[in-house]
Amino acid sequence: NGELVSASTRGNGEEGSLITDNAKTFMNIPLKIPYKGHLKITGEGIIHRDDFEEINKKIPNEEDRYKTPRNLAGGSVQQLNSEICSKRKVYFYAFNVIEGFDDINSLSERLYTAKRLGFDICTFFEYNALKHDFDTFNILVNELVNIADETMTPIDGVVIMYDDIAYGKSLGKTGHHYRNGLALKFKEEEEETVITNIEWQVGRTGKITPVAVFNPVILDNTTVSKASLHNISTMQKLNIKLYSKVTVVKSNEIIPQIIKCVGGTSYDFEYPKVCPVCGGKTTFVGDDETMNVYCKNSDCPAQSIRGLSYFASKDGMNIDGLSDKKIEKLVDAGIISNALDIYKLDQHRDEIVEFDGMGEKSFDKLLLSIEKSKNVKLENFLAALGIPNVALSKAKIISREFDGDWNKFETAVTNGFDFTQLDTFGVEINKSIHKYFREVFFANDIYR
DNA sequence: ATATCCTCGACCGCTGGGTG
């Protein structure tokens, strides 16, 4: 009956966190609207640039000031104390109506309707490619930039969406976005710097990834000092060497990326002949196009750590309190080396509570979340196993096939079920699954 | 006993390369 009952963050797309109390403190959210029935509106919570600067002015110590309005807004809406959030002057601008206004099949009309009910909505223009030429499109984009400028709204691009909601829905979605629209991002900032070191990081699959460390540069108000180089071939294509002068950007204002080498005094260096973590001999896999270096030692602690971290992650067993750092400590202490060991942690209570940053209270919490993890959905369990090429979205398809029932799944696997009959599953994935269960899961007899 | 510091973790953001 017209009241704000619930607000949540986007989260992973399916499940966000509840921020109802904070949302009520947003500057422009109508707490009561003249409307009966269920209405679900999505939008962006932002802090205007002038308010952002005003907040920062009150912080005397320059280092303590906030870096970007975007991250401050993100942090503010998650505050446990909504009074803090209210001081951050967060504004909400609706960009979609997900439920409600069912009889209106036009996004723009739904937004205008929301506006009449009291919501502020994102500025937008209607563009029809059949009626307008492309110059018009560019003029409209420029106009949006001007408006954002005048209204102190921080933007990094524009979004283009179909106005016809039914048509947009008919396009479906991929694993991580809907196909009814796309984002157009503006050109990123770039800076030049010098590479001072190249680190080699070992992932859970044994793949060793080169990461460039360079003299820090400021991009989009943030300090950037590292960027992944992906693999050996990428380094060669970019002609990266030690002390190379390079150009760095942040793709979409987030991920640091080296886009080119611009010279400088550079020195050759060696690709790792041994694993930087376990010291085992490395193997080079691939061709001139894509060359990767691997650590094939299955006992390599780096791989156990990454594997266990994947096991405990949100997509997997979702064990709160078992972070990468904790796993690292536990592995180093020789307490755990595989997933089953996690379920025997209670036997090491005395030892673990003595760890730095660990105490009785946090240990009990950890045990509780480990206990809770025994009841995860089949899809999360399968994802947690880290079967090559099978992560959460593939695991969901399997889980659906076997009604989320482990026993049905187990029977099928032992009877040589052909996974290629599942949508998007090919021969490699089928092989990969059977190989895993034959050689790892059942062979080791370590899992329940 | 209380206040502050420190460290870690959870969330927030999303791309590029590889693969089938």
Add this chain to the structure above:
DNA sequence: CACCCAGCGGTCGAGGATAT
């Protein structure tokens, strides 16, 4: 074309450790 995998940084919260 979609998915998997791995990479980076800023924000706050929480709990233990340390200082007062």
